[in-house]
Amino acid sequence: MNITRRALAVLALGAAVIAPSLSQAAEKTIAFMRGGPDPYYQFGMNAAQAAADKLGVKLITYSANNDPTQELANVQDAITKGVDGILIYAVSLSSEKAAIAQAKKAGVPIFFQYGYDESILADSAGIMQVDLYRFGEPVGEAIGKLLPEGEYATITGKLGRGDAEAFVQSFKNGIAKSGSKAVSVADLAADWDRQKAMDAASQILVAHPNVKAIYAANDDMAVGVAIAIERAGKTGQILIGGNNGAPYGVELIEKGQMTLTGSNPPSIASVNALRLLLGVIDGSVKPGQFYYAPSQVITKDNLADAAPWDAKPEMVSKWLEEPLPQGAAPPVPPTN
Amino acid sequence: MSSPTATAGKPANRKLGGLQGRDLGRYTLLIVLLLIVVVTAIGNPRFLSVNNLMNILFQVSALGIVASGQTILLIAGGLDLSVGAALSVAGLATALTIMHTGSVALGILAGVVAGCVIGAINGMLVATNRATPFIITLGTMTFLQGVAILMSGGSPINGTGALFDVFGLGDFLGVPWPVYAMFASILVMFVVLRFTTLGRYAFAIGGNEEAARLSGIPVRRIKIALYALSGLFVGVAGVILTGVLDSGLPSMGTGYELRAIAAVVIGGTPLIGGRGTVIGTLGGVLLLGLVSNSMNLLGVGANFQSAVLGLIITAAVLLQKKA
Structure with a gap:
């Protein structure tokens, strides 16, 4: 009897140890990097976190404090940590190029929110921003x-x-x-x-x-x-x-x-960017595409329809049900 | 070797030159200020309107309060790079307290106490360590920037009720309340520097810290008191700025540390300490406010403003040094 109990206990212990590691193997880990402490990034991060929770994705967050050097260090740390993908609000174009070089070398897809430049689009998992x-x-x-x-x-x-x-x-x-x-x-x-x-x-x-x-x-x-x-x-x-x-x-x-x-709410943009990055990782979305971030003019008359920055979890759930944004031709400067 | 004639002539010249230099030095800032006033008034007559002059004073009020506190630190050979971040923390303490308790009085108390405590901690770190105040307060600045983000969650804390009514919109006899607060701070610092033991000790420590210690001045305690006093001023500025903006922001103090030090140095207090006046600091604060205002009123393009501001500040400091 004692032997049976001991065997059961060992089995239970083994299952307890193995089960989380099995689920971890299936769980994707994404690094969310923001350029600085601005509310825009914060609200984007909050919405991405809510979406990640619902999708069973682990989100690790970093801030570069507007320092390109720190941003590169964050990218390197995330790669060392073994993340499956990086979602980033880059500090500057030069730091973007350094980040993309590191990620490419490690084979980690990196998706940019803002900071579009023609030279980095092809090597990125995608870029999303409004037409500046x-x-x-x-x-x-x-x-x-x-x-x-x-x-x-x-x-x-x-x-x-x-x-x-x-x-x-x-x-x-x-x-x-x-x-x-x-x-x-x-x-x-x-x-x-x-x-x-x-x-x-x-x-x-x-x-x-x-x-x-x-x-x-x-x-x-x-x-x-x-x-x-x-x-x-x-x-x-x-x-x-x-x-x-x-x-x-x-x-x-x-x-x-x-x-x-x-x-240009960061909430829905970050949720969509996360979904697109996950799509690139599992092969359902083609990398290197440009996407327009959602935007709308808000007046007193359409306040109720506006996508808020501080999105509630139920709103994030609704966005997760919507079709993914489609790739588009990147913006070009006006001729005037 | 100098010729006897030259050697004999030097002291007299130096004395004469020194007198002229001191006089010129005393008035350089005033001359620069007047020059800006005249040029801008000619370029745009609205510059001298009461409304605009009040705007300028209103806009520099928080800076004036922070710079008043920084003046006594620089005179004592100290420096506090964390004042900007401390201002953000004090402002957020005010806004969060008002948000959670609904009490403006408690909000004011929270902001002022936060500033004072941060100052005292800086003072303790500076007084008990060999590292320079620059490095120590650089560390606390970084720490406090993080604290400000944690306190606010990275977002503005909006709505300060009566605090906005007073500091944002209110005035007495047409003068906004933050302007009274700035002049009160300058008056307090003037009295401290001129008439109190603390002020005299600050000059003594800044002049020669070792000599001050040997003469029995409790240097450590005085340093802690000076940093706490400066922190108190920062706390007051944080409360006022929170009222002015009707919100506490994690970035509201960004850049204040350098602008405050610039104002103090422009006002004639050297970074090595030992001398200086808070009236000079007021001149430095006004110069910074006037330059920005006059450029906007004269229609100087946004692309040129930073360069012009830098040139005028550098010229003002160099002219003073030369004098």
Whole structure:
């Protein structure tokens, strides 16, 4: 009897040890790397984590703190750890190239969220981003329709990487496309920072008291612009167009302090990127394709339909049921 | 060998030159400030409007408070690179406390205490270790940046209720409350430096730490007190900035450490310590605010602004050094 009990105990112990390792063998491990501590990456990571939990995928998260060297170290560490794939918001193009070289050498597929460059597409598992050259265009078009003439100003992010410049240019293209005769009287940069945008907007309101619309290239800066307008006692008199569709931007729209925002929610984008990467790993998705990240213009009228940054688990489940995005021709710079 | 004539002539020249230099040095910053005011006022008459001048003071208020605290540290030969990250932590402590308790008073207390405690810990680390304040506070800066992200989960903590009504929108006699807070901080630091034992000890430690120790000054305790005092100022700035932005942000203090040190150095306090004034620091803070404001009002393109700002700051510092 004692011998039987002992044998059963040994069997149970053996099963307990072997079972998890068997399931681990089937479980995929994905490294999720974000460029820095920005809320955009954080919300993307949260949604990817929720999707990974539902798909039975293990997600290991890394942050490069906006440091390309740290990013490369993270890629190397993840490869050493034996991950099956890497999902990355890269810090810069140069760090992307270094990361892709490391991943290619190790045979680990790497999927990029933003940072599209023609030279890396073929070696990547895929790249997903919005069309940066046209990102501000729908916002400009919508603002242009509300402002047939008059003065407007723009506040963009940190110059030098190309995206901040492209957002403003595309916003202006949108204004022109709408048929509006409105003219730009000031183009300032506020480094994507709420406080700097507040300061810049205050100065715009002093220098150009007839300004009727301000475009902020992200919603964090739009919050600063809204505060500056409120401090100047002009709430409701100046249109504000933002970009990103962040929770605080949506809140401003709800309160009537912002007119609209061009949303590119990181939540659904990261969920789709994770699914595409897993597809590349199991061979059901062709690597090296470009995908457009979901985007939409959010106004007070369609708030309920907007994909939120802070996606609830049931929403993530719904996105997992939707068809996978299809590869598309990458964006090209406008000719103007 | 110098000729007797040259040698004989040198002290007199040096004295004369020193007097002129000191006078010029005292007024260099003022001259630069006036130059910017005049040029900008000619370029855009709205620059001198009360509204714009209040905007400038409002925009530099948090920096002015942080820089006031940094002044006494630099005078004492110290340095705190963690003030920006500490400002974020203090701001988040305020916003989170308000969010969870609904009490603005508790939020203010949390922010100020957080700043003060961080300062005191920095002081203890600096006072009891041989490593330079630069390295020690670089370490705490990195640590606190991580703490700020953990506290906020990487996202803004929005909504500060009455704090926004006061610091974001409120004013007294047309002057925004953060501006009063900045001038109060400068006044407090002026009094500390000019009339208290702590201020005198700060100058003594910055002038010659070993001599200060040998003369019986409790250098370690004084250093801890100085860092705690600077931390208190950072905590106050964190509370105010949280009110101004109606939110606590993990990145709200980014860059404050360098701008605060730049303002103090532009204001005439050398990095090696031993001398300096908080009034000079106020001049440095105003210079930073004025340059940015005037460029925007003069329509200087965004691509040029950083280069122009750097040139003006470098010129201001070099002119002072030369004088």
